[in-house]
Amino acid sequence: NTSEFGLFGLGVMGKSLCRNLANNGFKISMFNRHVDGIEVDVAKNFKAQYSELSQAQAFDDISEFVNSLQQPRRIMLMVNAGKTIDYVIEDLLPHLSENDIIIDGGNSNYKKTKERYDYLKAKGIRFIGTGVSGGEEGALKGPSIMPSGDKDAYDKVAPFLETISAKDKNGLPCCTYVGPEGSGQFIKMVHNGVEYVEMQLLAEVSTILEALGQNPDGISQTLESWKNSANSYLLEITTSIFKKKEGNDWLVNKILDKAGNKGTGNWTTIASAELGVPSTLISSALFSRYISFYKEERLQLSELIETENTSELNITTNAVLEAYQFARIINHYQGFKLISEASIKFEWNLNLSEIARIWTNGCIIRSTLMEELVSIFKETTNILTNTELIEQVKQLKPSAKKVVSQCLLNDLTTPALSEAIQFLNGITTKYASANVIQAQRDYFGAHTYLRLDDPSGKPHHTNWV
Numbered sequence: 001n002t003s004e005f006g007l008f009g010l011g012v013m014g015k016s017l018c019r020n021l022a023n024n025g026f027k028i029s030m031f032n033r034h035v036d037g038i039e040v041d042v043a044k045n046f047k048a049q050y051s052e053l054s055q056a057q058a059f060d061d062i063s064e065f066v067n068s069l070q071q072p073r074r075i076m077l078m079v080n081a082g083k084t085i086d087y088v089i090e091d092l093l094p095h096l097s098e099n100d101i102i103i104d105g106g107n108s109n110y111k112k113t114k115e116r117y118d119y120l121k122a123k124g125i126r127f128i129g130t131g132v133s134g135g136e137e138g139a140l141k142g143p144s145i146m147p148s149g150d151k152d153a154y155d156k157v158a159p160f161l162e163t164i165s166a167k168d169k170n171g172l173p174c175c176t177y178v179g180p181e182g183s184g185q186f187i188k189m190v191h192n193g194v195e196y197v198e199m200q201l202l203a204e205v206s207t208i209l210e211a212l213g214q215n216p217d218g219i220s221q222t223l224e225s226w227k228n229s230a231n232s233y234l235l236e237i238t239t240s241i242f243k244k245k246e247g248n249d250w251l252v253n254k255i256l257d258k259a260g261n262k263g264t265g266n267w268t269t270i271a272s273a274e275l276g277v278p279s280t281l282i283s284s285a286l287f288s289r290y291i292s293f294y295k296e297e298r299l300q301l302s303e304l305i306e307t308e309n310t311s312e313l314n315i316t317t318n319a320v321l322e323a324y325q326f327a328r329i330i331n332h333y334q335g336f337k338l339i340s341e342a343s344i345k346f347e348w349n350l351n352l353s354e355i356a357r358i359w360t361n362g363c364i365i366r367s368t369l370m371e372e373l374v375s376i377f378k379e380t381t382n383i384l385t386n387t388e389l390i391e392q393v394k395q396l397k398p399s400a401k402k403v404v405s406q407c408l409l410n411d412l413t414t415p416a417l418s419e420a421i422q423f424l425n426g427i428t429t430k431y432a433s434a435n436v437i438q439a440q441r442d443y444f445g446a447h448t449y450l451r452l453d454d455p456s457g458k459p460h461h462t463n464w465v
Ligand code: 6PG
Pocket: 107, 132, 133, 134, 135, 192, 195, 260, 261, 262, 263, 264, 265, 363, 364
């Protein structure tokens, strides 16, 4: 029983985490099930490829793997989210001892995580659901890690997770105890929702820059020049993407315009609907991916209903940058709003500043804006009450309006940029049109309404006919 930490599942992320743990001097055991039809032992084969794994133990037998670990055992699962997690838990259970700890590092649904936590608790096994962000490279060099579950179980795995995580600009780990079971997976899910929007915004601004006459090299140069005012990991990679050539043409021009997804943006949209939180940008970014998927229908309808393209786009590149910055602030407002409402509803007591802090490095949505939010969340849970951000929003909004209206006149599709303005208009409206909705509800369904001139809060009903 010599290994301190076990890694179950040697896919792309699992492999990178193993190397990261080994590079940090931890004694690890690695497991991958025997793959039918393949002669080689995946774990042993992987171990042989990297010198840092020379001390690691490799297994394709569950019982030998579990027995190689010091107790209480720490076993991190890096397998496909969904039913596979439950099968793996069932496979492991007969070999485990009381107080052993299972860590799920996949993009699992937060509700499932809670169920698994309860199920395992009844069997004396501790369960930690954790978000892990940063892709393959992040996992290898330092991901952002978002663990949740029982604090005492976290303390047992903290030395490992905090060591292998990315570090923030003060050298602190981008890994913190998030809160009770499910909360880590919840914030990772919202992270991905925010990620979808940041990606969509960059896709939209590239379309606008293209319409302004820039070729991919030009778009890349423009995005590069935005680094001083709006830097983020996603801006950086998009800058490189537009530079990449294959033969005489840019690779980006050859990629089929149907966006895939693995379901977390879908869950974020469902969660915001369930919690009654208007995460309009996330749903807009998600539905944009869905619209893109209707490629054949788009081709058909583009012939039947031609787009106008009547006027020329009358905007500057700088206005596009400002519209982008504006929408990013609204995106971050909405993402953290969803987290803060969930925290209240589920009594998670989440620390928004800490969440922003562990997202300043290692993860996909790291950015200078995220760094600003770390201190802003020390003062408030609503970033749109922060004086500096209010100033920025006021200063950027005219450009956002100009860009979006020009795009509308030219039939350029910019749903997330448009929605950012619509949302800000909605959330800053003193008297909304919801009075009409209430009257309609009362008219056809006697659902009653409250009156502005009756502070008692008593429901009123009118016989409308
Ligand atoms: C991360 C990413 C990652 C996510 C992929 C795929 O933080 O490292 O969010 O967890 O699974 O980016 O997401 P989609 O396939 O849904 O775009």
